[in-house]
Amino acid sequence: MAEMIPGKMRALVLPAPGRYEIQEVPVPRPEAGEVLCKVRGVAICGSDPEILRGALAGRWPPAYPFIPGHEWSGQVVAVGPGVVNLKVGDAVAGQAHKGCGYCRNCLSGRYTICEHYGRPETGQRHYGFITQGAYAQYIAISVKSVNLMPKTMTFREGALVDTAGVVLHGLELCGVTPGGTVAVIGPGPIGLITMRLARAMGAARIIAVGRGARLQASRMAGADVQVNFEQSDPVKAVREATEGLGVDEAIECSGAAGTFRQAVEMVRKGGRVSLIGVPTDQVVEPLPFKYIVHNEIAIFGARANPNVSRKVISLIAAGQLPVADLVTHTFPLEQFSTALDVFVNRREGVIKVVVEPNGIS
Numbered sequence: 001m002a003e004m005i006p007g008k009m010r011a012l013v014l015p016a017p018g019r020y021e022i023q024e025v026p027v028p029r030p031e032a033g034e035v036l037c038k039v040r041g042v043a044i045c046g047s048d049p050e051i052l053r054g055a056l057a058g059r060w061p062p063a064y065p066f067i068p069g070h071e072w073s074g075q076v077v078a079v080g081p082g083v084v085n086l087k088v089g090d091a092v093a094g095q096a097h098k099g100c101g102y103c104r105n106c107l108s109g110r111y112t113i114c115e116h117y118g119r120p121e122t123g124q125r126h127y128g129f130i131t132q133g134a135y136a137q138y139i140a141i142s143v144k145s146v147n148l149m150p151k152t153m154t155f156r157e158g159a160l161v162d163t164a165g166v167v168l169h170g171l172e173l174c175g176v177t178p179g180g181t182v183a184v185i186g187p188g189p190i191g192l193i194t195m196r197l198a199r200a201m202g203a204a205r206i207i208a209v210g211r212g213a214r215l216q217a218s219r220m221a222g223a224d225v226q227v228n229f230e231q232s233d234p235v236k237a238v239r240e241a242t243e244g245l246g247v248d249e250a251i252e253c254s255g256a257a258g259t260f261r262q263a264v265e266m267v268r269k270g271g272r273v274s275l276i277g278v279p280t281d282q283v284v285e286p287l288p289f290k291y292i293v294h295n296e297i298a299i300f301g302a303r304a305n306p307n308v309s310r311k312v313i314s315l316i317a318a319g320q321l322p323v324a325d326l327v328t329h330t331f332p333l334e335q336f337s338t339a340l341d342v343f344v345n346r347r348e349g350v351i352k353v354v355v356e357p358n359g360i361s
């Protein structure tokens, strides 16, 4: 039976750059091609603190007031006109991007690099970045940006579908060599999921490059070798661990300065590099131009998660990609400040923090 939808909801609202507060705001209505969802879990993304700080004001978000949040799961509570694939009560996992649907990239399925990005009049959306997001009790969202979850999956797992999709897209771009070796730079949430997914896709050996507690965590994500970049040169260490040959694929998950070059120098001749971690605008990397040419190193930039959410949901539901243990902390929306502090300051061995705007799920 359909439940009553209230007129107002609690949401995390940014009234101006650098400020946030919990406010009562109207519950949005689903327009044609949209569903209204009750948000059950929202994972804090590495990009959220930047948006909250106002570091990207004018771009992310383009205007205030604004509700951020894009890594979420929930239940459909109402469907707009023209929606035939979802019904009230369905559990869904969200994703941030929706393309215009008619530019060259959208038509070829590459809607995260829509040529009409930032032009909502074309139908393009980027929930939680330029379009109102999910740190709220409800979100109205295009059916193109939600995917059905099986009943066996929890909402906490569902909140990790967006993140895991970013990883799957990055790995699909470069490919994973069955029986090969993959190096993963940056064992944060994205890096840890990369290790598990690379294994699920056939990698025989995983080398994690990082430091501290997160490098320790790479053991539970299945890394066979740990390279602490504070104690040894990561390129040298990776080469030593591969009889001097280098790895088949290197996946950059940190966005830190210097790691792009390291990734290039870690792969074998004919190896592939995928760049998943997002650097700041200031990071400009000097690269070994001739080395890349002479060794046919292939480099892929990976943006977000086009056409991978369904696959990710199937992998999680089948137990091939465990993510439940990566949700180390959960908080109600009212404790958002604490949730953010735990995530940003990496307290208590945190990996992923999930905020639950409608109570514990």
Ligand SMILES: [Zn+2]
Pocket: 045, 046, 047, 070, 071, 162, 163
């Ligand atoms: Zn994210």
Ligand SMILES: [Zn+2]
Pocket: 099, 100, 101, 102, 103, 104, 105, 106, 107, 111, 113, 114, 115, 116
């Ligand atoms: Zn487009």
